[in-house]
Amino acid sequence: MEQPVLAHHPGRVGSGRRPQVRLGKALAPYLLSLPAGLWLLVLFLVPLIVMLSLSLQTCNFGTGACVMTWHWAEFGQQLSLYRGQFLTSVYFAGAATLIDLVVSFPIAYWIAFYGGRKKNFFLLMLLVPFFVSFVIRTVVWQFILSDQGVVLGTLKNAHLLPQSFHVLATGYAVVAGLAYNYLPFTALPLYVAIERIDRRVLDAAYDLYATKRQAFTKVILPLTVPGLFAAFLLTFIPALGDYVNQTVLGGTSNTMIGTVIQNSFLVNLDYAGGSALSAVLLAISLLGIFAYSRLLGARAIEEYL
Amino acid sequence: MSTVATTAPRGETRRAGPGKSHRSRWARYLLPTYSWLVIAYLVFPIAVMIAYSFNKVTTGLAQVSFGWNGFTTQWYQQWNGIPQLTAAFWLSIRVAIVATLLSTVVGTLLALALVRYRPPRFRGKTAIEQVMFLIIAVPEIVLGASMLGLFVTLNLARGFLTLLLAHVTFSIAFVAVTVRARLAGFDLSLEEAARDLGANSWVTFRKITLPLIWPGIMAGALMAFALSIDDFVTSNFVSGSAVPFPVWIYGATRIGIPPQVFVFGTALFTVGILCALASVVIGRKKA
Numbered sequence: 379m380e381q382p383v384l385a386h387h388p389g390r391v392g393s394g395r396r397p398q399v400r401l402g403k404a405l406a407p408y409l410l411s412l413p414a415g416l417w418l419l420v421l422f423l424v425p426l427i428v429m430l431s432l433s434l435q436t437c438n439f440g441t442g443a444c445v446m447t448w449h450w451a452e453f454g455q456q457l458s459l460y461r462g463q464f465l466t467s468v469y470f471a472g473a474a475t476l477i478d479l480v481v482s483f484p485i486a487y488w489i490a491f492y493g494g495r496k497k498n499f500f501l502l503m504l505l506v507p508f509f510v511s512f513v514i515r516t517v518v519w520q521f522i523l524s525d526q527g528v529v530l531g532t533l534k535n536a537h538l539l540p541q542s543f544h545v546l547a548t549g550y551a552v553v554a555g556l557a558y559n560y561l562p563f564t565a566l567p568l569y570v571a572i573e574r575i576d577r578r579v580l581d582a583a584y585d586l587y588a589t590k591r592q593a594f595t596k597v598i599l600p601l602t603v604p605g606l607f608a609a610f611l612l613t614f615i616p617a618l619g620d621y622v623n624q625t626v627l628g629g630t631s632n633t634m635i636g637t638v639i640q641n642s643f644l645v646n647l648d649y650a651g652g653s654a655l656s657a658v659l660l661a662i663s664l665l666g667i668f669a670y671s672r673l674l675g676a677r678a679i680e681e682y683l
Numbered sequence: 684m685s686t687v688a689t690t691a692p693r694g695e696t697r698r699a700g701p702g703k704s705h706r707s708r709w710a711r712y713l714l715p716t717y718s719w720l721v722i723a724y725l726v727f728p729i730a731v732m733i734a735y736s737f738n739k740v741t742t743g744l745a746q747v748s749f750g751w752n753g754f755t756t757q758w759y760q761q762w763n764g765i766p767q768l769t770a771a772f773w774l775s776i777r778v779a780i781v782a783t784l785l786s787t788v789v790g791t792l793l794a795l796a797l798v799r800y801r802p803p804r805f806r807g808k809t810a811i812e813q814v815m816f817l818i819i820a821v822p823e824i825v826l827g828a829s830m831l832g833l834f835v836t837l838n839l840a841r842g843f844l845t846l847l848l849a850h851v852t853f854s855i856a857f858v859a860v861t862v863r864a865r866l867a868g869f870d871l872s873l874e875e876a877a878r879d880l881g882a883n884s885w886v887t888f889r890k891i892t893l894p895l896i897w898p899g900i901m902a903g904a905l906m907a908f909a910l911s912i913d914d915f916v917t918s919n920f921v922s923g924s925a926v927p928f929p930v931w932i933y934g935a936t937r938i939g940i941p942p943q944v945f946v947f948g949t950a951l952f953t954v955g956i957l958c959a960l961a962s963v964v965i966g967r968k969k970a
Contacts, residue, residue: 406796406799407804408796413788414790418852418856421830421833422814425833426829429828481721499963500722509959525749643828643831652828656829659824
């Protein structure tokens with residue numbers, strides 16, 4: 379970026395500069411990214427490869443010792459064994475993502491267009507849940523949704539709900555928890571997308587006699603599609619692997635795939651099975667990211683981070 | 684989470700609204716009412732947490748009950764009444780401090796490389812960016828499970844070290860994204876001016892670059908600290924016998940939550956909000 383000419387025309391370099399300086403300049407981006415690159419290679423990419431290799435090994439459930447057997451059937455076995463849990467995860471994560479998209483679009487729109495000088499304050503309010511630990515937030519929802527808690531207890535005492543009514547330990551509680559916990563992940567990319575819309579394009583639409591509805595459906599909505607997709611990915615994929623909401627709010631039924639993976643690794647010491655299921659989750663995430671960069675460009679996705 | 688960083692510097696006010704002239708009824712009443720309701724929904728559980736940290740306990744067991752039993756400050760006086768919880772809290776703080784230091788240095792260097800150099804001079808930039816996005820977008824359980832797989836394969840005992848390694852890994856990505864967003868508006872000509880005036884690379888970096896990017900680095904460090912102290916999923920996989928704060932709370936959900944959990948939660952929330960407000964205020968003064 380700075381003085382790119384130098385690299386191509388060494389003759390123009392000031393006479394006082396030594397060659398080492400130029401070498402240092404050429405190496406600068408690599409030297410700066412070397413620590414992070416090495417760290418992420420050893421502790422992110424290598425573990426993913428180890429995970430893939432573990433999923434093809436056969437493990438002793440008692441000791442957790444694994445031997446490579448190229449057991450490709452592991453994937454099929456795990457998927458057929460836990461098909462129900464996978465589908466439950468897709469339903470719950472999908473429902474929560476849909477709720478989040480619908481709930482957060484208007485507020486993102488309002489902050490982007492009418493936030494004015496208070497924009498940063500409203501963004502902080504969107505982030506407010508992150509100031510409380512994820513586990514505590516979920517536990518608090520357990521309190522809120524409990525049969526005799528602040529909401530249901532009050533409604534029942536007022537005879538607005540039958541005494542037998544309950545939400546906790548149902549799928550609704552899990553979806554409610556997921557929707558709450560992941561709402562900021564949806565709202566912020568949407569805000570970025572709407573905020574970025576060039577107001578002159580809107581002015582042009584009005585100058586061409588577009589009605590408010592037309593301006594919204596023909597200009598604003600199409601321009602937010604990349605943001606909607608990014609919001610979908612950043613909400614749906616994490617929610618898919620979530621197991622805290624399910625175990626705290628969903629009781630023993632409605633098991634999601636995250637719970638299965640956690641049990642495989644930490645309870646049953648079935649590293650092969652757990653790795654195979656994690657690899658499937660990884661594949662789904664990669665597929666989503668790949669689809670995004672294919673449809674909307676590789677550069678677009680990082681703009682929403 | 685990281686998106687704030689991207690959006691914060693772009694806070695300049697534009698001509699409000701997509702409407703041509705005067706605001707419609709829709710924009711004047713419905714949208715604001717709705718938005719405040721959503722904000723109330725986001726804040727409500729936090730209010731419940733704070734309220735329940737003052738809830739009396741009527742049974743013999745020190746557990747928060749679902750019903751309201753009356754106001755007490757007892758749990759604030761006995762905040763360290765549960766030794767395991769206090770130990771878990773301090774472990775989380777220790778991990779978070781070291782993880783923040785490491786990931787902030789490494790992540791800032793990466794952000795500098797990403798902001799200043801493009802592919803002809805920096806091959807592999809896109810690959811690094813994709814890895815960063817993957818760390819942020821992939822379900823955390825994949826991160827935790829794969830790292831546990833590595834530690835098991837290497838026969839590395841789970842504890843403080845594995846927690847630290849895992850936390851630095853995901854924090855690097857978030858720090859790099861945050862710092863890069865703050866660096867986006869950086870005026871490179873200031874550095875050129877310093878060099879023209881005879882400053883060498885190190886002096887330029889220390890006197891010009893570092894002071895200018897300092898707020899970004901602090902934002903990245905705060906982000907790393909918050910992520911580390913709050914992390915449950917990865918920590919649950921790699922913590923072993925060293926139990927950090929969120930993992931302890933998760934374990935306690937099965938037997939009943941002691942009120943001290945909400946005391947710690949309220950304290951962390953208060954400190955976090957004060958830091959955020961301070962940064963907003965400082966940002967406004969500079970602007």
